[in-house]
Amino acid sequence: xxxxxxxxxxxxxxxxxxxxxxxxxxxxxxxxxxxxxxxxxxxxxxxxxxxxxxxxxxxxxxxxxxxxxxxxxxxxxxxxxxxxxxxxxxxxxxxxxxxxxxxxxxxxxxxxxxxxxxxxxxxxxxxxxxxxxxxxxxxxxxxxxxxx
Amino acid sequence: xxxxxxxxxxxxxxxxxxxxxxxxxxxxxxxxxxxxxxxxxxxxxxxxxxxxxxxxxxxxxxxxxxxxxxxxxxxxxxxxxxxxxxxxxxxxxxxxxxxxxxxxxxxxxxxxxxxxxxxxxxxxxxxxxxxxxxxxxxxxxxxxxxxx
Amino acid sequence: xxxxxxxxxxxxxxxxxxxxxxxxxxxxxxxxxxxxxxxxxxxxxxxxxxxxxxxxxxxxxxxxxxxxxxxxxxxxxxxxxxxxxxxxxxxxxxxxxxxxxxxxxxxxxxxxxxxxxxxxxxxxxxxxxxxxxxxxxxxxxxxxxxxx
Amino acid sequence: xxxxxxxxxxxxxxxxxxxxxxxxxxxxxxxxxxxxxxxxxxxxxxxxxxxxxxxxxxxxxxxxxxxxxxxxxxxxxxxxxxxxxxxxxxxxxxxxxxxxxxxxxxxxxxxxxxxxxxxxxxxxxxxxxxxxxxxxxxxxxxxxxxxx
Numbered sequence: 001x002x003x004x005x006x007x008x009x010x011x012x013x014x015x016x017x018x019x020x021x022x023x024x025x026x027x028x029x030x031x032x033x034x035x036x037x038x039x040x041x042x043x044x045x046x047x048x049x050x051x052x053x054x055x056x057x058x059x060x061x062x063x064x065x066x067x068x069x070x071x072x073x074x075x076x077x078x079x080x081x082x083x084x085x086x087x088x089x090x091x092x093x094x095x096x097x098x099x100x101x102x103x104x105x106x107x108x109x110x111x112x113x114x115x116x117x118x119x120x121x122x123x124x125x126x127x128x129x130x131x132x133x134x135x136x137x138x139x140x141x142x143x144x145x146x147x148x
Numbered sequence: 149x150x151x152x153x154x155x156x157x158x159x160x161x162x163x164x165x166x167x168x169x170x171x172x173x174x175x176x177x178x179x180x181x182x183x184x185x186x187x188x189x190x191x192x193x194x195x196x197x198x199x200x201x202x203x204x205x206x207x208x209x210x211x212x213x214x215x216x217x218x219x220x221x222x223x224x225x226x227x228x229x230x231x232x233x234x235x236x237x238x239x240x241x242x243x244x245x246x247x248x249x250x251x252x253x254x255x256x257x258x259x260x261x262x263x264x265x266x267x268x269x270x271x272x273x274x275x276x277x278x279x280x281x282x283x284x285x286x287x288x289x290x291x292x293x294x295x296x
Numbered sequence: 297x298x299x300x301x302x303x304x305x306x307x308x309x310x311x312x313x314x315x316x317x318x319x320x321x322x323x324x325x326x327x328x329x330x331x332x333x334x335x336x337x338x339x340x341x342x343x344x345x346x347x348x349x350x351x352x353x354x355x356x357x358x359x360x361x362x363x364x365x366x367x368x369x370x371x372x373x374x375x376x377x378x379x380x381x382x383x384x385x386x387x388x389x390x391x392x393x394x395x396x397x398x399x400x401x402x403x404x405x406x407x408x409x410x411x412x413x414x415x416x417x418x419x420x421x422x423x424x425x426x427x428x429x430x431x432x433x434x435x436x437x438x439x440x441x442x443x444x
Numbered sequence: 445x446x447x448x449x450x451x452x453x454x455x456x457x458x459x460x461x462x463x464x465x466x467x468x469x470x471x472x473x474x475x476x477x478x479x480x481x482x483x484x485x486x487x488x489x490x491x492x493x494x495x496x497x498x499x500x501x502x503x504x505x506x507x508x509x510x511x512x513x514x515x516x517x518x519x520x521x522x523x524x525x526x527x528x529x530x531x532x533x534x535x536x537x538x539x540x541x542x543x544x545x546x547x548x549x550x551x552x553x554x555x556x557x558x559x560x561x562x563x564x565x566x567x568x569x570x571x572x573x574x575x576x577x578x579x580x581x582x583x584x585x586x587x588x589x590x591x592x
Contacts, residue, residue, distance in 0.1 A: 021203035024172070024194040046172040050296055055169035056216075056231040057209025064204050083204040084556070085580055087235035087383040087430060087531055089410045091403040106428055107387040111555070112528070114385045114428060116412075132402055132410060134383055134430045136529055136580070148198055232408070233432055235383055235531040235578060237558045239551040254576055255535040259407070260380070262533045262576060264560075280550055280558060282531055282578045284381055284432070317499035320468070320490040342468040346592055351465035352508050352527040357501025364500075379500040383531035444494055 003077060008032060011077060012069050015148040019065065027062050029069075035105040037069040040122075043097050054094035059101075063088065063117040063133045066103030071113035071137035072148055074105050079139050080148045084112065086135035094130050096121035103135075113137045151225060156180060159225060160217050163296040167213065175210050177217075183253040185217040188270075191245050202242035207249075211236065211265040211281045214251030219261035219285035220296055222253050227287050228295045232260065234283035242278050244269035251283075261285045299373060304328060307373060308365050311444040315361065323358050325365075331401040333365040336418075339393050350390035355397075359384065359413040359429045362399030367409035367433035368444055370401055375437050376444045380408065382431035390426050392417035399431075409433045447521060452476060455521060456513050459592040463509065471506050473513075479549040481513040484566075487541050498538035503545075507532065507561040507577045510547030515557035515581035516592055518549055523585050524592045528556065530579035538574050540565035547579075557581045 003011070009032045016022060016029045022039070025047065031038035039062045049055040064083055072081040103117040115135045120127035151159070157180045164170060164177045170187070173195065179186035187210045197203040212231055220229040251265040265281035288295075299307070305328045312318060312325045318335070321343065327334035335358045345351040360379055368377040399413040411431045416423035436443075447455070453476045460466060460473045466483070469491065475482035483506045493499040508527055516525040547561040559579045564571035 015198045018196075018198040019203060020194050020196045021206060046168050048166075048168045050163045050166040051228065051230075055167060055209060056212050056234075057205060058169060060208050060212070061203060061205025064208070068204075080199065082199075082241070083238050085235065085237040085529065086204075087233065089233040089403075089430060089432060090231050091405070091410050093230070107385075107425060109387070114387050116428070116430075129403060132412070132430060134385060134412075134428060136385060233381065237551075237578060237580060239553070239558050254533075255573060257535070262535050264576070264578075277551060280560070280578060282533060282560075282576060284533060311494045314492075314494040315499060316490050316492045317502060342464050344462075344464045346459045346462040347524065347526075351463060351505060352512075352530075353501060353505025354465060356504050356508070357499060360500050360504070376495065378495075378537070379534050381531065381533040382500075383529065385529040386527050389526070 008034065008073060012037065012072060015072065016069065021061065022065060025058060025061060032073065034073050035070060037066045037073065037103050039066045039101045041099045056090050059090065059094050059119050059131050060088050062101035063103065063119050063131060064135065066101040067115035067117040067133060067135040068137055070103035070105050070115050074108040074113055075139050079141050080143065082138045082140055084136040084138045086133050088131055088133040090131050092128065092130045096123040098122040100127065111139050113139065156182065156221060160185065160220060164217065169209065170213060173206060173209060180221065182221050183218055185214045185221065185251050187214045187249045189247045204238050207238065207242050207267050207279050208236050210249035211251065211267050211279060212283065214249040215263035215265040215281060215283040216285055218251035218253050218263050222256040222261060223287050226295065227289050228291065230286045230288055232284040232286045234281050236279055236281040238279050240276065240278045244271040246270040248275065259287050261287065304330065304369060308333065308368060311368065312365065317357065318361060321354060321357060328369065330369050331366060333362045333369065333399050335362045335397045337395045352386050355386065355390050355415050355427050356384050358397035359399065359415050359427060360431065362397040363411035363413040363429060363431040364433055366399035366401050366411050370404040370409060371435050374443065375435050376439065378434045378436055380432040380434045382429050384427055384429040386427050388424065388426045392419040394418040396423065407435050409435065452478065452517060456481065456516060459516065460513065465505065466509060469502060469505060476517065478517050479514055481510045481517065481547050483510045483545045485543045500534050503534065503538050503563050503575050504532050506545035507547065507563050507575060508579065510545040511559035511561040511577060511579040512581055514547035514549050514559050518552040518557055519583050523583050524587065526582045526584055528580040528582045530577050532575055532577040534575050536572065536574045540567040542566040544571065555583050557583065
C-alpha cells in the first residue's frame with residue numbers, strides 16, 4: 001500500500017525536527033507535497049552578514065533543506081538523503097523580514113535525485129526571488145546511522 | 149602607500165565581526181593573507197542535520213565567508229564584497245569536532261573575483277577534506293550601505 | 297520605440313549565425329521570444345563520447361548558447377553577452393537522434409542575467425529531460441569587439 | 445598485479461580515441477598520470493562564438509573530458525565513467541591559438557569521483573588561466589554498453 005499524504009508529511013516532519021540547525025535558524029517546515037517542500041524563515045539579528053542582509057549561508061541552508069526534503073519525498077520510506085552538491089545564485093540581496101525556500105524535484109533516479117530550489121522574500125505583495133539553486137541529492141540505503 | 153598586513157587583517161576582521169551569523173555559528177577568523185582566508189568552527193549540537201553530521205548549510209556558510217573575505221583582500225579598501233553564486237561538493241559527511249574552511253583567490257578581476265574554497269575536519273593527524281567550493285564574488289563600489 | 301518581435305529575432309539570429317561552432321555542431325536556432333530561446337540539434341557520429349552518447353560538451357554547448365541568447369533578448373540592442381559561469385546536471389545519457397535546448401531568463405539585472413536551461417531528447421512522444429543548467433551571463437557594454 | 449603506467453595510458457588513450465567529438469574539435473590527449481589528465485587544443489575558425497573567441501562549449505568540452513579521464517585513472521580497469529554534473533567559471537575570454545585543459549582528482553570515492561579542472565591559453569610565456577571547473581563523475585560498473 002502506498003504512503004498516504006499524512007504519512008509522507010509525518011516522515012518529512014520527523015526528519016526535519018531532528019535537524020537541530022533548522023531550529024537554530026528559526027526555520028519552519030511549511031509545506032510537503034510529493035516532489036515539493038517549502039520552508040519559512042523570519043529574519044533575526046543573529047543571521048546577518050556584514051551589510052545587514054541575511055547571510056548567503058542562511059539562505060543556502062533553507063533552500064538546501066527544502067531540496068533535500070523534496071528529494072526525500074520521492075524515496076522509499078527506509079531511505080535517507082544526503083546532499084552531494086549544489087550550486088546557488090544569490091540574485092538579489094536578502095533584505096527583508098519573511099522568507100520562503102522551495103525545493104522541487106526535477107529528476108528522481110534510483111541513486112540520485114536532481115532538484116531545483118528558490119528562495120523568496122515575502123514582504124511584498126508578489127514574492128520577490130532572491131536565490132536559485134540546482135542540487136544533487138543522494139539516496140542512502142542500508143547505511144547504518146543514515147536513515148530519515 | 150599600500151596597505152600593511154596588519155591593516156589588511158584589521159579590515160577583514162572588522163567586517164567579519166559584523167557578520168552576526170558567524171558568531172551565531174561560533175565561527176572564528178583564523179588567518180588572513182592576501183588572497184587567502186581561513187575560518188575555524190567547533191561542532192555544536194545546534195548545527196546538525198538529521199543524521200548528526202554538521203548541516204551542509206553550516207559547512208557552506210563558513211566556506212562562503214572564507215571565499216568572500218579572500219576576495220575582499222584583493223579589493224580596494226573602500227570596496228564591499230557580495231556573493232554572486234557558488235557551487236559546493238560535500239565530499240564526505242561532516243562528522244567530527246573541529247573544522248577549518250579555507251578560501252583562496254583564483255582570479256581577481258575589476259568587477260568579479262573567482263575563488264576556490266575547501267572545508268576540512270581537523271580531528272585527525274592529516275586534515276580530512278569534507279567539501280570543495282568554487283565561487284564568484286562581486287566587487288561593490290559606490291553602493292551606499294554596502295561597504296566592508 | 298521598442299524593438300518588434302521581428303527585430304528581436306533578427307538580432308539574435310544574426311549573432312547566432314556568427315557562432316561558427318553552432319554550425320560545426322549542426323545546431324539551429326529554433327525559437328526566439330523575450331526571455332526564451334530554443335536551439336535544435338540532430339545527433340551525428342562526430343559528436344559522441346566513448347559510449348556512443350552525445351558528448352556532455354555538445355549538450356552543454358547548445359544549452360549554454362540557448363541561455364546566452366535568452367539573456368541577450370533582455371539586453372539593449374547595443375549590448376553583447378558573455379557567459380560568466382554555469383552549472384549543468386546531465387540527468388540521463390544523451391542517447392537518441394533529435395535534441396532541443398531551451399534557455400529561459402530567471403532574473404535580468406543591469407550587469408548580470410541569471411538563466412535556467414534544459415536539454416531534451418525529442419525521439420519520444422513526450423520530450424525526455426537529459427540535462428538542466430543554471431547560468432550567469434554578463435551584459436557587455438562599450439567593450440570594443442564585444443557586440444552582438 | 446597493479447596496472448603499469450603504460451597500461452594506464454593505453455586504457456585512457458583507447459577510450460579517448462572513441463570520443464569522436466574530441467577529434468571533431470581537433471583535441472589531443474597530452475598527458476596521463478594517476479589522478480591527472482591533460483588535453484590540448486588549437487583554435488580553429490569552426491570553434492568560435494560570435495565575438496571570435498573559442499565558444500564556452502569548446503572550452504567546457506575539453507575540461508570535462510580532462511576531468512572525466514582523470515577520474516577514470518582512479519577507477520578499476522573494467523569501470524566506465526560518466527559526467528554527473530559540473531560547474532565552470534569562464535574567467536577570461538578564450539582568445540588565442542593554443543589551449544590546454546587539465547583535470548585533477550580531488551576525491552575518489554567508490555561510486556563518485558570529484559575533480560577540479562582548469563583551461564589555460566598557452567600563447568604567452570606564463571600559461572594564462574581562462575576557465576576553472578569543479579565536476580562530479582560517476583563510476584559505472586556492470587552496466588552493459590558503458591565500459592571504457
